[in-house]
Every structure is written in structure tokens, then in C-alpha cells.
Amino acid sequence: GAGVSQSPRYKVAKRGQDVALRCDPISGHVSLFWYQQALGQGPEFLTYFQNEAQLDKSGLPSDRFFAERPEGSVSTLKIQRTQQEDSAVYLCASSLAGLGETQYFGPGTRLLVL
Amino acid sequence: KNQVEQSPQSLIILEGKNCTLQCNYTVSPFSNLRWYKQDTGRGPVSLTIMTFSENTKSNGRYTATLDADTKQSSLHITASQLSDSASYICVVSARSGNTPLVFGKGTRLSVIA
Numbered sequence: 001g002a003g004v005s006q007s008p009r010y011k012v013a014k015r016g017q018d019v020a021l022r023c024d025p026i027s028g029h030v031s032l033f034w035y036q037q038a039l040g041q042g043p044e045f046l047t048y049f050q051n052e053a054q055l056d057k058s059g060l061p062s063d064r065f066f067a068e069r070p071e072g073s074v075s076t077l078k079i080q081r082t083q084q085e086d087s088a089v090y091l092c093a094s095s096l097a098g099l100g101e102t103q104y105f106g107p108g109t110r111l112l113v114l
Numbered sequence: 115k116n117q118v119e120q121s122p123q124s125l126i127i128l129e130g131k132n133c134t135l136q137c138n139y140t141v142s143p144f145s146n147l148r149w150y151k152q153d154t155g156r157g158p159v160s161l162t163i164m165t166f167s168e169n170t171k172s173n174g175r176y177t178a179t180l181d182a183d184t185k186q187s188s189l190h191i192t193a194s195q196l197s198d199s200a201s202y203i204c205v206v207s208a209r210s211g212n213t214p215l216v217f218g219k220g221t222r223l224s225v226i227a
Binding site: 043 | 218
């Protein structure tokens with residue numbers, strides 16, 4: 001596709017529900033990143049894949065957060081037993097190669113946990 | 115600790131006026147610095163990227179400067195337009211291979227008629 005796409009664009013969940021957020025990176029992009037952006041803040045790094053390998057997950061806030069990219073293309077960020085503090089925009093970005101390359105961002109998924 | 119600080123937090127200017135946004139960083143060792151524009155409800159879009167040896171780079175009405183000695187960068191917007199209303203985020207990359215990007219909190223710019 002022409003750019004990074006994410007789905008759903010909006011998600012409302014009741015506290016305690018599990019959610020799954022999808023990211024389709026630009027075709028051929030090796031690296032994929034997930035960020036969490038709270039209202040009025042800059043994005044905060046969550047995790048990073050190079051192909052199917054998760055090279056860095058140091059930004060994941062708890063073991064309720066899990067990300068995968070099993071075939072090195074589409075990625076899913078899963079949040080189990082959602083809490084109100086998980087409410088944020090979750091941004092996905094991809095780059096042609098590694099960390100030093102320009103990252104192209106998707107529109108984000110806005111998650112609201114009630 | 116690697117940090118990126120931006121100022122001002124928000125800014126309102128009249129259409130046609132110029133403005134300058136500031137970014138200070140403590141990321142080390144430094145690799146490059148990017149300015150991103152983020153429209154409301156959209157993902158960030160890269161405007162400029164500057165490496166250690168570059169001290170100015172332009173992209174249309176946007177001009178970024180970098181002083182690697184003082185670890186400061188600025189983004190100057192000339193002849194602002196209503197469509198420039200957005201958040202501008204300064205992002206710094208460390209030279210080490212596995213360090214993720216460090217994002218500032220952004221400056222919220224509103225251009226009014």
C-alpha cells in the first residue's frame with residue numbers, strides 16, 4: 001500500500017477486556033515500531049521488530065502488553081485486561097531498514113478504556 | 115538519561131507571520147535529529163533530518179538548524195499558513211545501534227487568520 005495503515009482507528013473497551021491492534025507497514029519495510037502517545041504528549045517507544053524478530057521490547061509498560069510480527073510483515077499489539085491508564089493513541093511506524101532510517105507513521109489507533 | 119525538551123509548549127501566531135520552535139537534547143552519542151509534523155488525528159510526518167555535520171537544512175518554508183556543541187535545534191517556519199497548525203515534534207537518535215528514538219513532547223502551533 002501507499003503508507004502504513006492501522007486498524008481499528010478507534011477502539012472503546014471496558015476495563016478488563018483484551019484488545020488487539022493491527023498494523024500493516026509499508027510493503028518491503030524491514031523495521032516496525034510501536035509507540036504509545038498520551039494526550040498532549042510525544043510518542044513513547046514500546047517495541048521494535050526487524051523482520052519477525054522482536055529486537056527491543058523495553059518500552060512495553062507491563063506484561064499485559066504483547067506484540068508480534070510472525071511473518072515479518074503485519075504486526076499486532078495485544079493488550080490484556082485493559083486498564084484506564086492504557087487509554088492513548090497507539091502509533092505504528094515502519095522504516096526501510098533499521099533504527100537510523102526515517103520512520104513512516106500510520107494514523108494510529110485511539111484506544112479508550114472505560 | 116536521554117531526553118528531548120521542546121519549547122514553547124504551545125504557540126499561537128497570525129497567518130503570514132514567522133515563528134521559531136526550540137529543541138534541546140541530552141541524547142548521547144548523537145546520531146541525527148529529525149523534526150516531525152503531526153496533524154491532529156494523524157501520525158507524525160518527517161520534515162527534516164540533520165546529522166552531526168549539518169547545521170542548517172530547509173524544506174520549503176521550514177528551516178531547521180542544529181548546534182551539536184550546545185545540543186540545540188530550532189525549526190523556523192516562514193510566512194505561516196493555516197495548514198501549518200499542528201504539533202511539531204523533535205526526535206533525536208543515538209548513534210548506538212539498538213537505542214530507540216527519543217521524542218520530545220512537541221510544540222502545539224496554531225495559526226489563525
